[in-house]
Amino acid sequence: xxxxxxxxxxxxxxxxxxxxxxxxxxxxxxxxxxxxxxxxxxxxxxxxxxxxxxxxxxxxxxxxxxxxxxxxxxxxxxxxxxxxxxxxxxxxxxxxxxxxxxxxxxxxxxxxxxxxxxxxxxxxxxxxxxxxxxxxxxxxxxxxxxxxxxx
Numbered sequence: 001x002x003x004x005x006x007x008x009x010x011x012x013x014x015x016x017x018x019x020x021x022x023x024x025x026x027x028x029x030x031x032x033x034x035x036x037x038x039x040x041x042x043x044x045x046x047x048x049x050x051x052x053x054x055x056x057x058x059x060x061x062x063x064x065x066x067x068x069x070x071x072x073x074x075x076x077x078x079x080x081x082x083x084x085x086x087x088x089x090x091x092x093x094x095x096x097x098x099x100x101x102x103x104x105x106x107x108x109x110x111x112x113x114x115x116x117x118x119x120x121x122x123x124x125x126x127x128x129x130x131x132x133x134x135x136x137x138x139x140x141x142x143x144x145x146x147x148x149x150x151x
Contacts, residue, residue: 020117027110031103038099045092048085056082097137104132
């Protein structure tokens with residue numbers, strides 16, 4: 001079998017260098033998109049947290065000023081709704097873990113592809129980021145209201 005200069009022979013067969021380079025570029029693009037998604041989630045979580053604590057503080061001030069039981073009941077219901085909203089903050093934590101896990105897997109695939117396709121360079125052996133040991137960092141796939149510990 002003759003191999004031309006645009007191909008390499010990895011363990012499973014022949015892969016064109018151009019295809020390997022394009023695949024690596026796609027993996028890195030997806031990884032960059034995940035990092036951008038993480039920044040967006042962080043900003044949204046920060047805004048949610050700020051507004052939640054602001055609203056909660058105002059409700060507590062109103063409860064202290066309103067002596068009537070019916071107003072207290074309404075404010076208590078409002079606090080329950082706000083407490084339910086804070087559950088959404090759990091989404092950010094789970095999302096962060098999943099994004100980091102997926103990003104690490106993508107980086108590992110990209111590094112392995114580059115090493116197997118292009119080999120080591122003049123600086124020495126190609127570094128391959130370690131793949132995550134666990135298949136999934138988050139086993140929970142839904143969020144329910146309940147006890148929540150904040151930061």
